[in-house]
Amino acid sequence: MARHFTLDNEDLVLQELKRQVEKRSGIYLQCFSDCKRLSEQINLEGVSVSALTLSRCFSISKSAHRPFVSTLNLLCVYLGYRSFNHFCSETNDLVKYALTYPQLQFDAGEYAYPALELAIKVGDWKTTRLILETFDSTKSNILEMVWFLGKQARNHEEKNQLLALLADTETGRKFFYEWFVDEDNPNDYYSDALQQFYQPLTNQIGNKIFYHSFLNSKRIYRGEKINWQELKFINDTSINTDELHYHQLSRLFEMRILSEFSGMNRKIVIEKILDDMLVALTKQPWRHQTWILMRSVKALVIVGQFDELVQNHQGLKKEIEQLFVVSEGKMFSNAELALQFIVHASPKLKHLVQTPPTRIQHQVFNEEITRLSLESATALVYTKGPLRHSMEQNLRKFTSNNEHAWVMGILKK
Numbered sequence: 001m002a003r004h005f006t007l008d009n010e011d012l013v014l015q016e017l018k019r020q021v022e023k024r025s026g027i028y029l030q031c032f033s034d035c036k037r038l039s040e041q042i043n044l045e046g047v048s049v050s051a052l053t054l055s056r057c058f059s060i061s062k063s064a065h066r067p068f069v070s071t072l073n074l075l076c077v078y079l080g081y082r083s084f085n086h087f088c089s090e091t092n093d094l095v096k097y098a099l100t101y102p103q104l105q106f107d108a109g110e111y112a113y114p115a116l117e118l119a120i121k122v123g124d125w126k127t128t129r130l131i132l133e134t135f136d137s138t139k140s141n142i143l144e145m146v147w148f149l150g151k152q153a154r155n156h157e158e159k160n161q162l163l164a165l166l167a168d169t170e171t172g173r174k175f176f177y178e179w180f181v182d183e184d185n186p187n188d189y190y191s192d193a194l195q196q197f198y199q200p201l202t203n204q205i206g207n208k209i210f211y212h213s214f215l216n217s218k219r220i221y222r223g224e225k226i227n228w229q230e231l232k233f234i235n236d237t238s239i240n241t242d243e244l245h246y247h248q249l250s251r252l253f254e255m256r257i258l259s260e261f262s263g264m265n266r267k268i269v270i271e272k273i274l275d276d277m278l279v280a281l282t283k284q285p286w287r288h289q290t291w292i293l294m295r296s297v298k299a300l301v302i303v304g305q306f307d308e309l310v311q312n313h314q315g316l317k318k319e320i321e322q323l324f325v326v327s328e329g330k331m332f333s334n335a336e337l338a339l340q341f342i343v344h345a346s347p348k349l350k351h352l353v354q355t356p357p358t359r360i361q362h363q364v365f366n367e368e369i370t371r372l373s374l375e376s377a378t379a380l381v382y383t384k385g386p387l388r389h390s391m392e393q394n395l396r397k398f399t400s401n402n403e404h405a406w407v408m409g410i411l412k413k
Contacts, residue, residue: 013088014057017072017075018058021075021078025038025042031060034060035054038051039054049074069084113148117148129165132172137174146179149180150176150180150182151365153166153176154186154366159189160193177198181247182366184367184369184370194215195215198211205239206243206245209234209248213254222403235259241280246291249284250291250292251295253276253292253295254296256273257299257303258302271309273296274296274313277293278319287332287333287336290327290335291335293323294338297320320342324340324352325352327340328352328353331361332362333360334367334371336360340358369402373395373407374404377395377404377407377408377410380395
């Protein structure tokens with residue numbers, strides 16, 4: 001049976017194929033008669049593709065079906081490629097870095113990203129708002145927008161104006177404040193923006209959990225005092241965890257554990273929190289599970305319960321073992337990096353280690369402090385000789401100024 005062509009960026013691939021066919025043939029395809037001329041010309045070179053097939057392939061005639069791979073193979077042979085796969089391989093960079101990407105053209109028009117970047121750069125907030133409000137996350141690459149907004153907000157000369165606008169648009173709130181999440185938070189700009197611009201415009205429970213947890217967990221890990229009264233809602237049993245994004249889930253259970261920092265009978269309470277966390281965790285994909293698990297583990301270290309619970313709470317120990325086996329040697333996020341560190345540094349878990357520790361495969365610029373803290377702490381587990389003392393001193397100094405001092409609590413065991 002003939003196969004239809006399907007590819008994530010198929011529109012752009014076909015656009016490039018059409019461009020090369022037009023260049024090779026000298027025929028610009030605008031109507032059916034152009035397709036007829038092209039069919040006759042390529043038939044003379046031994047490539048048999050009908051005018052109707054060409055018109056459907058390049059969307060000149062309406063068709064409910066995507067092109068057949070066999071048709072694309074013939075056209076690519078006409079262009080001098082071995083096959084359509086060969087064509088895709090050879091033009092991969094051109095497709096990947098194309099300035100015009102049909103799936104990323106917002107309702108505001110073509111070349112939306114260059115227009116948006118230019119508007120932000122010169123402080124044209126009216127145009128910036130217009131373009132952001134036409135972004136359709138169902139048709140576009142969400143992560144492209146997440147990293148784009150993160151980079152713009154971090155480096156802009158008029159940062160406050162941009163941060164206020166992002167909080168005032170749905171695209172900005174969701175993809176900058178809730179998805180980008182600047183963990184490095186240079187000069188506390190992100191924390192300040194959450195308080196000044198984001199928090200007044202949001203009231204959903206998931207957003208409330210994220211906002212309060214982001215600000216207060218960092219304070220706790222730095223040894224600062226917080227107002228526990230404003231966090232009483234964290235332990236509300238009516239919160240439906242099934243409705244929360246996995247980052248919100250991870251922060252909810254992290255803060256529930258931290259809230260028991262000075263509580264009575266906290267071990268019993270924390271065990272119940274862990275039981276609830278593990279139930280919610282099983283409903284998530286494994287990479288999301290790692291984030292939820294590791295935020296809870298980090299909190300357990302801070303409240304001084306990790307060593308005992310990793311030994312006696314079978315559910316916790318089993319989950320750490322399962323997720324580590326899946327991720328060992330493949331560090332794609334800082335959550336997996338944290339899991340790797342915990343296993344390599346903990347005597348009760350080190351039996352799981354099969355291979356040497358590895359660095360993160362894909363670094364992200366908003367989590368460099370986390371990456372450096374975790375990779376250095378993992379390296380320190382194995383460092384010997386004259387470097388060990390100085391490395392330990394530097395790591396202690398580095399983490400004392402951020403929320404990663406917890407790694408020293410594992411290393412001293």
